[in-house]
Amino acid sequence: MEKRLFYREIPKVDSFLETEEIKELIRLYGREPVTRAVREEEALLRDFIFSSSREEEIKEKIRNFGQAVGQRVQAVFSPDLRRVINATGIILHTNLGRAPIGEMAADHLRDVITGYCNLEYNLMEGRRGERYSHFEALLCSLTGAEAAMAVNNNAAAVMLVLSSLARGGDVVVSRGELVEIGGKFRVPEVISMSGAHLVETGTTNKTHLSDYEKAVSEQTKAFLKVHTSNYRIVGFSELVDAGQIRELAERLDIPVVEDLGSGSFVDLRPFGCEYEPTVQEEIKKGVDLVCFSGDKLLGGPQAGIIAGRRKYIDLIKKNPLTRALRIDKFTAAVLEQTLLEYQAPGRASSRLPVLRMIEESRESIKKRAQRLADLLAPAGAFARIECCPSQSQIGGGAMPLTDLKSMAVTIKPSNMSAAGFERELRALPVPVIGRIKDDRIWLDVRTMGDEDINEAAEQINDLLARTGDRP
Numbered sequence: 001m002e003k004r005l006f007y008r009e010i011p012k013v014d015s016f017l018e019t020e021e022i023k024e025l026i027r028l029y030g031r032e033p034v035t036r037a038v039r040e041e042e043a044l045l046r047d048f049i050f051s052s053s054r055e056e057e058i059k060e061k062i063r064n065f066g067q068a069v070g071q072r073v074q075a076v077f078s079p080d081l082r083r084v085i086n087a088t089g090i091i092l093h094t095n096l097g098r099a100p101i102g103e104m105a106a107d108h109l110r111d112v113i114t115g116y117c118n119l120e121y122n123l124m125e126g127r128r129g130e131r132y133s134h135f136e137a138l139l140c141s142l143t144g145a146e147a148a149m150a151v152n153n154n155a156a157a158v159m160l161v162l163s164s165l166a167r168g169g170d171v172v173v174s175r176g177e178l179v180e181i182g183g184k185f186r187v188p189e190v191i192s193m194s195g196a197h198l199v200e201t202g203t204t205n206k207t208h209l210s211d212y213e214k215a216v217s218e219q220t221k222a223f224l225k226v227h228t229s230n231y232r233i234v235g236f237s238e239l240v241d242a243g244q245i246r247e248l249a250e251r252l253d254i255p256v257v258e259d260l261g262s263g264s265f266v267d268l269r270p271f272g273c274e275y276e277p278t279v280q281e282e283i284k285k286g287v288d289l290v291c292f293s294g295d296k297l298l299g300g301p302q303a304g305i306i307a308g309r310r311k312y313i314d315l316i317k318k319n320p321l322t323r324a325l326r327i328d329k330f331t332a333a334v335l336e337q338t339l340l341e342y343q344a345p346g347r348a349s350s351r352l353p354v355l356r357m358i359e360e361s362r363e364s365i366k367k368r369a370q371r372l373a374d375l376l377a378p379a380g381a382f383a384r385i386e387c388c389p390s391q392s393q394i395g396g397g398a399m400p401l402t403d404l405k406s407m408a409v410t411i412k413p414s415n416m417s418a419a420g421f422e423r424e425l426r427a428l429p430v431p432v433i434g435r436i437k438d439d440r441i442w443l444d445v446r447t448m449g450d451e452d453i454n455e456a457a458e459q460i461n462d463l464l465a466r467t468g469d470r471p
């Protein structure tokens, strides 16, 4: 094979820039980025000719040179952060952006952020307002709290609460609750970052109310309860309920703070989930401040919500750290719209994707899996496709013992490894993220919306038709 001949067929940059195809690109994107893309593709092509001995493939690459340049330019102008199809069955997938928000919230967000808004403007009185005012009353009516606010995320909320209430003093925590949640949230470190001093009490598996009492000193500024979101101690174990600590705390005039983690408003046990205290239950027990995430079981935006007694919320609002951790108008808009959905029973379940996915019935999931399998009929020529029972998880470090019965469509291509196929799925225009098990790809339909199912099927049919008969 004469490689020299191939090199000669690579278009010369200057003359190539004069072709109609490329002129069009230049008109759309400008000369500089297009020229750069041509040079980069040319270098790639030279390397390929140098290292490959497959004549047919080299010829094909030379033929498709213009197309490759076009794709490269387009990629430069396309956002890297984009939608993917979550086919893992993990509802709050931290790597995939945790909670998807509802349509209403997304529409409302667009409306609020593409123009001006009353973020800190009181329309009734025509003067400065407060960014928390848009959702504070809603949060109070939903949780029973006297006052509420929100910051950037729950990690920030916990740190801010402790900084406001306990800086320079002691915070008492059970040894059974000194946990690490994903993304490096470690309770001892958050306490020390807040400027408070951690006082451990009880043991890893058992803590009694008397342990809390023994740990109190002149320096004690708060009792902190932490929901052990992502792990459980089973067997000979005992933790003290926030309600019990409340009585002791009241006597000593020390606030009880509870980091609830996922902070659900809905008891999800009827849907096969393990017990998790709701926010309103904890407020009712008399916990002085609760904090929880906006984008876990609540199904809203990333945020750390703080709710409880007004005197403590007022104290927090005066802390200079609050300014550094404050939410923006994007979060305020989505949070308010999310909370609005909780006002009528059943409404949140149909409008918030997280609740909809948790609550979806077996029958409905089965039907959707069958629909995906049916749509994948053309791919059946190149792969073995089956509907199989699978297990979904809540994820996001919530309810580690809960496996929700679900359905998956499994795909085993006849001439590609599962790992190779998984790579191809990630490279699709709308990437499909599935799981490999038993040498097949599993697409759990619980986390796939109806549009996702159509789009996944279309792309996979296309992909297998393109690659399926490759030797």
Ligand SMILES: *Cc1c(COP(=O)(O)O)cnc(C)c1O
Binding pocket: 153, 154, 155, 156, 181, 185, 226, 227, 228, 229, 230, 259, 260, 261, 262, 292, 293, 294, 303, 304, 396, 397
């Ligand atoms: C998830 C979680 C956090 C961290 O919340 P982010 O919103 O991710 O910052 C803190 N505490 C508990 C108990 C959690 O479960």
